[in-house]
Amino acid sequence: MIINNSLDEVKKRENALSIIKNHVETKGRSSLFDLTGLAGGFIASEAEISLLETYVGPAIFEDAIQEVGKEHMGGDKVLAVNRTSSGILATILSLVSEGSNVVHYLAELPAHPSIPRSCKLVGAEYFETDVFEEFTIPDNTSLVVVTGSTMDHKVIDEDEFRQVIEMAHAKNIPVMVDDASGARLRTVIYNQPKACDLGADISITSTDKLMAGPRGGLMAGREDLIDEIKIKVNQFGLEAQPPAVLAMVNGIKNFKEENLIKSFTKKDELYELLCENFSNFVKSPTGVMIYPEGLSKEVSVSHNLSDDDLAYVFSFILLRDYGIITIPPVSMPGASATIRFELSSSDAINLDLKDLIKKIEASFEKLQDVVSNEEKCKEIVFTF
Known part of the structure; x- marks a missing residue:
């Protein structure tokens, strides 16, 4: 080996x-x-670069990322994080309790490792499947996860996507969508709706996948959940820094x-x-x-x-x-x-x-x- x-x-x-x-x-x-x-990129003018200071940068670019991010992802509010994995971690830290269940449906196993690793960190029971007939939501489930497009770019069936969301919401369980490349691949190539428009409570994408943006993550979804997750993001230093936020804004604009x-x-x-x-x-x-x-x-x-x-x-x-x-x-x-x-x-x-x-x-x-x-x-x- x-x-x-x-x-x-x-x-x-x-x-x-x-x-x-x-x-x-x-x-x-x-x-x-x-x-x-995953080539990514950093698109910025000299005038924009001059604003990349610790506090000036967020003051200038926060409104911009909200505007372009919601247009790109849907949802009520967006949150820029330093990686998709860190957004997933922050979501699980915020919404998943020790001993509860997290169930995950995707088009093809395995899931991105950040998901089961985050569940292990909080002491949650984790189950994933790519067989729709095997997907169930047991009692004491705190989060349902859906992958829009796998690491090998296998895209979820839209009808199954909708059904999983409906099953979760019937039990008042939030749905997080790992849409790392899917936010563009599903919507552009397969003409599927944005995850939030399908009813997902939280969706996260990688801003360097299939677009000229930085290596980072952009979350979108319900405002109350984004605010709750943002607390964990700030507590653990998972937020995207001003240069990355600027690059995200321009990457989305130039997509x-x-x-x-x-x-x-x-x-x-x-x-x-x-x-x-x-x-x-x-x-x-x-x-x-x-x-x-x-x-x-x-x-x-x-x-x-x-x-x-x-x-x-x-x-x-x-x-x-x-x-x-x-x-x-x-x-x-x-x-x-x-x-x-x-x-x-x-x-x-x-x-x-x-x-x-x-x-x-x-x-x-x-x-x-x-x-x-x-x-x-x-x-x-x-x-x-």
């Missing part, structure tokens, strides 16, 4: 960032192609639905090209991806690596040798090892797909050359 625990995941991420830094310093930013779908729609059609061309030499790539809503188990089926060389380890090695070769950034090298502990080539980012807009195919194929050949040598694979993942 190459990746055995959370520390290993942190170490591989540190190595990936070193590789990215080297690319920028030696070859320039143009040598990198961020296809994670262009047509870029997502273009990626939705462009993915078909990429998928067809990949299918000429591979059998296990699948389409995502805005690109193509290969699950670790699918990558394992492509490898014809004998080896002792796990499916996830294969994905890490392959993605590090893509990054190190060709400057292609995918999620596995840079992800936080607990994230999916699925390799996605998302076409909604600014790097992908003018990307030559045939050139991308050549780099993917060359990386796969290098993977097959090293896969039987576990020490060499460890070196690729952990050593710059």
Whole structure:
């Protein structure tokens, strides 16, 4: 095994960032192609940057984030936090009591790890399922969670989404929606309503997913619940700081639905090209991806690596040798090892797909050359 625990995941991420830094310093930013779908960004004018002071910033940008945030997310009020995970944590700290139940429905397991980890922290019983017929709300449930779009971009069925909300509200239980990418993916590509418009009490999105915003979280929902959660956010230092809030405001203002729609059609061309030499790539809503188990089926060389380890090695070769950034090298502990080539980012807009195919194929050949040598694979993942 190459990746055995959370520390290993942190170490591989540190190595990936070193590789990215080297690319920028030696070859320039143009040598990198961020296809994670999490490219983010920081859009700001010089005049706005001059206002990024500890107290001036919030005074200036709080009204702006309320205006654009409610338009983007719905709800009565919004709250900017430093990460989606911290918003989830603050919600569970605020609304979930020790010994109570939290039940979670999503289109495909597993849930983002921040949800069960937060439940464990408060001493709550946690249950998740992706089988709608198995979803129930037991007595003493304090929170129902719905994931709008999974870590691998599988989107919830809208009818099931509505039914879960109705089931929860019939028992006077609040619903939190983890809509990290779904706030844009569900609404733009699948034409679903905003989570709050469907009746969710709290919804949270990641402001760097499928949009040019900072790594942060934006919550929306019922004003009374947002106010209650805001207390925990401020108590534990989970609030977004002025630079992030400014970047969120401008990221939302500059979000262009047509870029997502273009990626939705462009993915078909990429998928067809990949299918000429591979059998296990699948389409995502805005690109193509290969699950670790699918990558394992492509490898014809004998080896002792796990499916996830294969994905890490392959993605590090893509990054190190060709400057292609995918999620596995840079992800936080607990994230999916699925390799996605998302076409909604600014790097992908003018990307030559045939050139991308050549780099993917060359990386796969290098993977097959090293896969039987576990020490060499460890070196690729952990050593710059």
